[in-house]
Amino acid sequence: MEHGRPMTCIALFPQQFQVLEEPPDDYDVDVRILWGPTGTSKSIVLIIKGLFLLRKGCATVFVLQTSHDGAAAAYLVRHQVRETAGQGVGSVQLVNMAGVGKRDIFGQYQWTEEGKNKLQKLWQHAQTHGRVHILADEAECDVIAEIYRALKQRHVRFTLWAAGVKLDVPADMKRHVRYLTQPLRSPPAVVREVEQADDMKRGTVPAYTRPPVSAPCDGPPVLTVGHYNGYPGDRQGHEGDRPWQCARCGELVADMLRDLRVGCQDNAPHGQGGLTFSDVFVLGIMKCDTDTPDDDIWSPAPFIRGLESRGVPTRKVAHNDTEAVRQLAEMTSGPTQRAAGRGRDEAVTVANQNTVWGLERPVVVYLETGYDEASVNADATGRLRSMSRSTAQVIWVKNVRT
Ligand SMILES: [Zn+2]
Known part of the structure; x- marks a missing residue:
């Protein structure tokens, strides 16, 4: 992948x-x-x-x-x-x-x-x-x-x-x-999602043109996790309005990362280093600032609790913590550096999508906002701001009405 x-x-x-x-x-x-x-x-x-x-x-x-x-x-x-x-x-x-x-x-x-x-x-x-x-x-x-x-x-x-x-x-x-319009970062499966962002449909962001060489494959299909929301349906252990308020969603994403062999010690058959936890971004419009309390409805604390309960280490990066943002930006994600960094401070990055603007990682977990009037626009932005960071795999945590 x-x-x-x-x-x-x-x-x-x-x-x-x-x-x-x-x-x-x-x-x-x-x-x-x-x-x-x-x-x-x-x-x-x-x-x-x-x-x-x-x-x-x-x-x-x-x-x-x-x-x-x-x-x-x-x-x-x-x-x-x-x-x-x-x-x-x-x-x-x-x-x-x-x-x-x-x-x-x-x-x-x-x-x-x-x-x-x-x-x-x-x-x-x-x-x-x-x-x-x-x-x-x-x-x-x-x-x-x-x-x-x-x-x-x-x-x-x-x-x-x-x-x-x-x-x-x-x-x-x-x-x-x-x-510069040829998609060179994301595989076609991800590019198709990014193209549906509002800014791309309106033309305020130029459209993609054909890549210089055809992609070797479509890329792994976008994976989805359902966050069961609303009443009176069976919520199947999900809680909160939004995926980041839900520990169950965190658990399900952790299981999916394990299925993708992220962070596994034996996943490097060619000596290049397989995917580590640092290759994963968890993004959305949640608030990760240093002054956001865990019980704030915009805080991803419950989702993080779910990830950690299944053995996925996390690092929350605050938009207002310039030192943490600098470290994240300077963390090279090439195979050599990844192999060298294996085991040291490996963690999934949880951040607001605007904090990582300009960066990329192989795996992006996108926490959808929802279906109310204001959120529709936010999700249209999420395609451009969150999903486009992915060089390989997108996991989309969707709000599902029960
Ligand atoms: Zn959920």
Whole structure:
């Protein structure tokens, strides 16, 4: 069931090569806006661009975080460029520009003092070193457009490569847009679910195009677990309105993970390392923040209790715990690293789907929200935010009316 390609040995296809090899429009301004749906190698293209820049002798590459949900993606890009280039901590620097600007009531973008200072830092770097190099993954359209304009107005030389799923940039930037639309992360069985996300049906996220090579197989079918909800039917031991409020659902998912041989010691016939608990994300719109009490209706504490009762170790990652998010993003999931990490701190990650935006794992357990009016939209987002993280298997815990 190994469809995922660890970043260290990913194969690039002509669509990605073309973006990397195409010369910049002019020497002074090298801008690329990589726009495409989830799992189309946008991050990998950014990482390779960062490596090219360092290899060509630039001293510093700046990695921008442009939204609160963009932390994991920024940590991942910084880590991958830094580790692969091996040029020291200072060679790749993260600048957090989340929440340091917004549009006012007239639609004009306004930076806070902090935002102005950070922009100043980038500008000064360009003045001192002749150029500033910027990468931004999971980029916010507004922030990227404002940085682009600010640097242009100051007549400095710059590199700005940004990637994201919703990057409908203003007219003056359209010529820099390049589409990456071939699904390279998830097998067809998962891609078909992601395509039904609201944002993809509406077209705010570009549609997938045919993959460069046909997939070797459809991938394992999406597995489902029923969370029996509602009255007066037999709930079969299920409790709570939502799957994350239900220990029984946790038990059923734990059994399914065991059937998939996740965390089993004897599942590595080719010496590559089989699936470990760290290869699993449990995602949804539940709250995993450090200040969410266990009895909160948004807390996944009951589901976690069910998993643990069946011997599945868990690690809850809070959206507001930047250190935990950084560690998660830097946890490489390639076979070598997995084999090395076997037995040490192995645990299933339980998180809000926005916390892991930009990351991927072989197995994703998606905890559906439900069937009421508000939840319909949330589940439409869940396809894009949760299921698309999977490189192989999705387990979908569905709300079933009894
Ligand atoms: Zn249940």
